[in-house]
Amino acid sequence: MKISVIIPVYNAEKYVTNAVESALQFDEVFEVILVEDKSPDNALKVCKTLAEKHERVKLFQHPDKGNHGAGASRNLGIKAASGDYIAFLDADDFYLPNRFDAERELFKNPEVEGVYGAIGVHYWSEKAKEQYFNIYQDRLTTVYKNHPAKDVFPGLIGMRGSFGLFSIDALTIRKSALDKMDALMKTDLKLHQDTDFLMRLAFYTKLYPGILDEPVAVRGVHESNRISQVDSGKVKPASTRVLLWKHLKNWAQNEPKMPKEQLLHIKRIHRSFEIANAPFLKKWGMVLKYLVKDFRSIRSGLYNINFRKELF
Structure with a gap:
């Protein structure tokens, strides 16, 4: 080697x-x-x-x-x-x-x-x-x-x-x-x-x-440590993770071999971090929207500890 x-x-x-x-x-x-x-x-x-x-x-x-x-x-x-x-x-x-x-x-x-x-x-x-x-x-x-x-x-x-x-x-x-x-x-x-x-x-x-x-x-x-400052909350974690999942979503949408189920899951995780990073009124408007339109997006987010911390 x-x-x-x-x-x-x-x-x-x-x-x-x-x-x-x-x-x-x-x-x-x-x-x-x-x-x-x-x-x-x-x-x-x-x-x-x-x-x-x-x-x-x-x-x-x-x-x-x-x-x-x-x-x-x-x-x-x-x-x-x-x-x-x-x-x-x-x-x-x-x-x-x-x-x-x-x-x-x-x-x-x-x-x-x-x-x-x-x-x-x-x-x-x-x-x-x-x-x-x-x-x-x-x-x-x-x-x-x-x-x-x-x-x-x-x-x-x-x-x-x-x-x-x-x-x-x-x-x-x-x-x-x-x-x-x-x-x-x-x-x-x-x-x-x-x-x-x-x-x-x-x-x-x-x-x-x-x-x-x-x-x-x-x-x-x-x-x-830059990443430790994110993990500790000194740098707002949702604002950095929403960018990560946006990149992953854009990539997954353009990858022809991406299974549909996996693409939908990535989109839902991206939405959960978008909601967590939104201003207060917009945040709850997005929560209501996805409760009606796509409940699984909210459910996926609620299972994520970082999302829960940001939301509540």
Whole structure:
């Protein structure tokens, strides 16, 4: 196996060295691709030092050396990668020693196009733990049981009940499988572009479970995590998720192979977040409208804990 590990780097000078070293521990990691995204801190200097020190570390920036977001940075890394497999790692996260144990066996089967696993949590400071422990605690982010590849996409969009989820840090994909995608990461999504990517990837490719009952990578939580600020409510979650589901709805409507039942489900989830994000009077007008016109849209939303928090 020749694995290219792609690390987008923004405002991560304190953490990126740990991320890189956690990837370099594996012989299968052919290269670590750092994509520095015009960080306001000294991350570029740290990245240059890492590239000089380690032959397998390669440093890239966007052609204009500007800031383009995690999605565009990962896309640049994918295009630059020369390995047969692609793995991802955020600059403030890190891999554990068992990261590719399942991949070594599963990828012997040519039908396996991607492998996903579980991730754990590490708090980089006591302050971060105080702020975010009530959200993440010490729980695994994982899929709760082994599922056939055909059930992964319906599971991720919420059609398989208590399915769980997996992080991009715990995904390894054959690079050739990405040719099936309609597009790589959506660059106009500032948040949740990885979630959008994983859902579309699950539709087009065959993803298999790896290690689900223990972490293969760790999410590093600190005070300036952008996604932690969404999860904690500092950034209004419905306003970011409505954009995610709008993208998914638009994609699903234009995908000729999308089953009708799955398209309708995506539309209903999008509507539920639209309602949650609407001003007070409009919100209740939309609730009444869909109670009459499409009760399942409201019911789908009411089963979603984030929707309930926003609505009530």
